[in-house]
Amino acid sequence: MYIYLSFLVGLSFMGAFFSIASHGLPDRTPLIHFSPKPALVSVKKGKDSDETDEMSLRALVESRCQSLFTEFHPLWWLFNGHLQTIYCVLGDFSKNDPMWYHRKYIRLADGGTLGLDFAPAEDHDAKEDTPVIVVMHGLTGGSYEPYVRAILHRACAPVNKGGLGYRAVVINFRGCAGVPVTSPQLYSAGHTDDCRQAVFFISKLYPKAPLLGLGFSLGANVLTRYVAEEGKSCRLASLCALACPWDLEQNNQGLLSTFLGKHVYSKGMGGNLQNLLKRHAKSLQTNPDHQVAKAMALTLGLKNPTIEEFDDTFTRVAGGSRPHFPFATAHDYYRWGSSHYVVKDIRVPFLAINAADDPVVRYVPMDGGGNGFVVMELTPSGGHLGWFQAGDGYVDRWTTKPVLEWLKMTGEDIVPPKRQLRQLYVDDDGYLRQEGTAHLGCKEVEGGGIIDGNGGEEGMLQGL
Template sequence: MEWFGRAKLNFTHSATPVSLKCKDGTATDIVSLVKETTPPCHLNPLLFNGHMQTFWTATKQHGPSIYYRRKIFESDNPSVEGTFAVDFIDEPFEETDPDLPPGRKPMLVILHGLSGGSHEIYLRHAIAPLVESGDWEACVVNSRGCAMSPITTGVLYNARATWDIRQTVKWLQEKYPNRALFGLGFSLGANILTNYCGEEGADCVLKAAVICSNPFNLEVSNKALQRSILGKEVYQRVMGSNMKELVKRHEEAIEKFTVLDLQRLQNVTYLYEFDRAVQCPLWGYPTEDAYYRDASSTDAILAIRIPFLAIHATDDPIAVDEAVPYNEFKANPYTVLTTTSLGGHLCWFEVGGSRWFSRPVSQA
């Protein structure tokens, strides 16, 4: 337990970090910029470890109010046909306005966690400071079937589903050629965003990206969760239940468009069992471990060619520390890994209920 919630900060990076130019024209580098914009991490001392921080999430039913306007996209990739929903941050309104936010403000493209959506409290905590400043626009790419979006084909989403963010970024670049685009990902969305940035490499049109609580090596994280009672009977069980509920919500469409055995799904308890019963047959993986290895974003770190910040709590009970690719961050001058010794999974609760990670995210 850290002294009165004062978490230790550490920065893992290349010995020769990439140079950057500040708004005022002065030169700096990515490591100096991250250190300058990362505040001390003083968390709620009553939530003294990763489990306590993560469990406290269940009590947080309210967060900053964020209003959205939804746009439905038809996939332009014939191999992953279907529709997906992108929610654009907007002002409160009473009458329907078909126009999306105009202007030249930078746009933040956000990916949520497993079975989540634009409504998630952790997501709203992170983007509220940016929205309130009036200097940013933002949108959330909802995974297919999440956030009350429909499933219109047999293509669902998985941990490597980079196709929808790729289409969204391409559309934004064409629609708003004068906007700078940035990425922000949480948990599974962090894994997807990392893979996307790695796949795009030097051609990535995002100016920079920040990720929080990325599980990185999904096979290692999965095995670690199965080793402990809390990991298996709490986290794996809850995540498995959430994914079962997502499938149940779209049961009619899934029966229509896929050959999944939904009866088999009744016997699923844990997330890895869900992946075995659903993701493997949908995507052609022989085992869930093969799926985890293919979807992991560890190696993608090496291919990233934009300024890239990862924020991770070493006591995260879900995105476990042993799955974090420390050496890969040291090998890539474009990347920095900020770790805190407290924080749990997408939590970092401070006294009063605010979340520490929203500040380095909004200031980076």
């Protein structure tokens, strides 16, 4: 993997030289799409006012999220999508944006376990209506990911220190970031029930707080599907999706169509997933006759798999629960799990940011599904979860400022409409459940505590 990345760096520099020589400096103006009929939202007339005005989402974004309309100027030595992505994977961010969390483990109704990392780690003074950012990370990451910390470090800092003063909860997928695997199932880009149950738990803890979704890559796809499925009954007040993969089948084909896409990015992601599986092999082979145990054995036997080979052998079987899983092929799973075709169903303010030179996500549906709640932005460059620019003495991400502006706007300025949320209740076994979804439920279990969110997991590539 590292040999391929070194080779890629050389190609990137050579390609950039000829591109600049032939065409001059690149255009850095972002492309922003609003619906011809933007949704109307209720906006507070003043910070402490109970009076509201109706305003179009477009006009509100243009006045409150001005950073979205600024040019992104990449660092001179990270001048294309390959280099931005490589730096996201190999860069040293250990001293950037330090975060500590308080972890709670929740057991799901099917026996699985999620790790919820709360920030600030010691939460004493926040008001009960303080906005809560609900975060879902990328492919094999966790709350320790530098792209997560870049936003939460500022969002959770006190107002008197330049932050938003918000709370945040990172939902760590089954098996990720030290979370144990306690059932024969992992996760996938399309399965939303784990997210749904975590949101039960978070909304029960903070019943008066607006919940603001924030997703990265695979986590962005999950959250996009979740808010679309929930429609007008969504417990999240808004969502921001960064580097969402959208059409999984088309973007997978894009990866496999080039040498670098197949042998660097696709195999890098496939290898990361295989390493994650190795870590939890013992937990997944309790019953050797179970279909997941059999799929795991086949997957561990793959040599340097692409992400499609991993998904075709394992994710299509173990990436979620019935009635959808198992799928016959990875392509059936990709068609089902994509998010581009459900954007039309979203009924909360939604912002998506992608980069045009993202080597992982080549297809971005910039029409927003014709949905007035949807704002789509495509920056000319930035790579996959990169967007690195020069900061004040350190490497910063361009996306941080516009995302913070979006969170502040949706957390403080917009007054969410009254929604008909289904009732939550606790059953005789202590599981928190929701009316109408009796098969789902969760409860807190032992473990967790204060954790250092500034490291990573040994043997796993960050930034994916």
